[in-house]
Amino acid sequence: MIQAAFLAGLLFATGPGPAADPPAPPGAPPAAPGSPAAAADAAHRILVMLHLPPEHYRPGQDYAGGYGDAAAAAARRRLAARLARENGLILVDAWPMPMLGVDCVVMEVPDGRAPADVARHMSTLAAVDWSQPMNLFETQAAAHNDRLFPAQPAAQLWGLADLHRVATGRGVRVAVIDSQVDAGHPDLRGRIVESRDFVAGRGTPGEAHGTGVAGIIGARADNVVGIAGVAPGAELMGLRACWQRPDAAGTLCDTLSLARALAYAIEHRAAVINLSLTGPEDLLIARLIRAGQQRGAAFVAAVDPKTSGGFPASAAGVVAVAEQGMAAGRRGVYYAPGRDIPTTQPGGRWYLVSGNSYAAAHVSGLLALVRQLREAPGARPLVAAGESGGAIDACRTVARAAGRPEQGCPPED
Numbered sequence: 001m002i003q004a005a006f007l008a009g010l011l012f013a014t015g016p017g018p019a020a021d022p023p024a025p026p027g028a029p030p031a032a033p034g035s036p037a038a039a040a041d042a043a044h045r046i047l048v049m050l051h052l053p054p055e056h057y058r059p060g061q062d063y064a065g066g067y068g069d070a071a072a073a074a075a076r077r078r079l080a081a082r083l084a085r086e087n088g089l090i091l092v093d094a095w096p097m098p099m100l101g102v103d104c105v106v107m108e109v110p111d112g113r114a115p116a117d118v119a120r121h122m123s124t125l126a127a128v129d130w131s132q133p134m135n136l137f138e139t140q141a142a143a144h145n146d147r148l149f150p151a152q153p154a155a156q157l158w159g160l161a162d163l164h165r166v167a168t169g170r171g172v173r174v175a176v177i178d179s180q181v182d183a184g185h186p187d188l189r190g191r192i193v194e195s196r197d198f199v200a201g202r203g204t205p206g207e208a209h210g211t212g213v214a215g216i217i218g219a220r221a222d223n224v225v226g227i228a229g230v231a232p233g234a235e236l237m238g239l240r241a242c243w244q245r246p247d248a249a250g251t252l253c254d255t256l257s258l259a260r261a262l263a264y265a266i267e268h269r270a271a272v273i274n275l276s277l278t279g280p281e282d283l284l285i286a287r288l289i290r291a292g293q294q295r296g297a298a299f300v301a302a303v304d305p306k307t308s309g310g311f312p313a314s315a316a317g318v319v320a321v322a323e324q325g326m327a328a329g330r331r332g333v334y335y336a337p338g339r340d341i342p343t344t345q346p347g348g349r350w351y352l353v354s355g356n357s358y359a360a361a362h363v364s365g366l367l368a369l370v371r372q373l374r375e376a377p378g379a380r381p382l383v384a385a386g387e388s389g390g391a392i393d394a395c396r397t398v399a400r401a402a403g404r405p406e407q408g409c410p411p412e413d
Contacts, residue, residue, distance in 0.1 A: 230365025
């Protein structure tokens with residue numbers, strides 16, 4: 001149980017959010033992240049993937065440079081502008097993606113035309129590999145906020161202190177692709193080895209969802225305050241691909257911001273990539289996940305409780321996670337602590353949180369422990385109640401990864 005003094009110190013932000021932003025005119029710069037206009041922008045935009053010669057890809061270099069010379073980049077820009085003009089679209093932005101051998105071009109669809117129909121047409125053009133709508137993704141916190149209920153942390157459910165005698169995730173790089181992580185939080189100070197912002201618009205010192213997820217994965221241990229992360233020795237990458245709505249009604253990401261963060265995480269050798277979010281199936285995100293898996297990265301995603309699983313949790317090879325006790329028995333889903341979990345929040349605070357996002361964060365931390373103990377987690381690194389999913393047995397997962405006897409683990413049910 002959390003001490004009464006801790007519970008008394010939990011802080012909540014209240015009050016109405018700011019007024020809604022007016023919709024942006026066609027071709028305008030991206031709206032402020034989190035505003036209604038930002039979601040409206042995404043709803044009217046498509047991504048067009050232009051073919052690019054594979055020999056331009058040079059591993060280990062940033063996408064911003066080293067991908068062809070200036071003349072080649074200008075030629076690609078002219079091609080994108082011509083395709084936009086010929087098809088009645090507005091060129092917004094372009095981003096080279098050497099990992100997939102394409103230029104990702106953002107185009108705005110004028111009112112009166114369905115972006116999905118336009119994307120299907122663009123996919124038929126000779127210079128285009130594929131085209132797709134710009135999708136929106138939402139993080140997966142609980143629908144109601146139970147922050148003052150008695151906590152049930154992994155320290156109790158998983159025997160976290162015992163696990164840390166075997167592994168802490170030391171040296172394992174974990175990418176938190178989420179909203180902005182507050183790197184100055186007392187439990188996260190010095191824990192974030194890299195912080196990048198892939199969201200168009202002004203940055204922020206910290207947002208609730210990303211900070212909470214990062215704390216569960218890798219909050220500092222033995223510093224007298226706060227919590228201990230599941231992998232307190234891991235190297236956390238705080239990659240902002242999502243933004244918190246101004247009215248605190250949720251957290252959103254779009255295809256392009258997620259793709260940029262994913263590509264960066266993969267190129268910079270993240271061993272575990274946490275995606276505590278869900279949305280529609282997305283070809284670009286799916287291909288990046290596949291590329292990351294081919295390079296040895298493990299992907300963890302939150303299950304959408306409103307559907308049969310949601311994307312990217314449904315993607316092949318992704319570890320799909322839900323909070324323990326939710327829809328028990330669903331094949332292919334792993335269950336982890338996700339209810340009444342104390343974790344970090346911006347401004348040096350701690351809250352109680354609930355939801356599949358936070359269950360997924362637990363599993364990302366657990367996989368970091370596994371990766372410390374052996375170079376790759378293998379096809380089935382998690383020990384669970386069922387053959388394909390179920391409640392995770394953290395003790396046996398770590399014991400097997402370490403090649404140790406399991407006699408010290410609690411008896412199996």
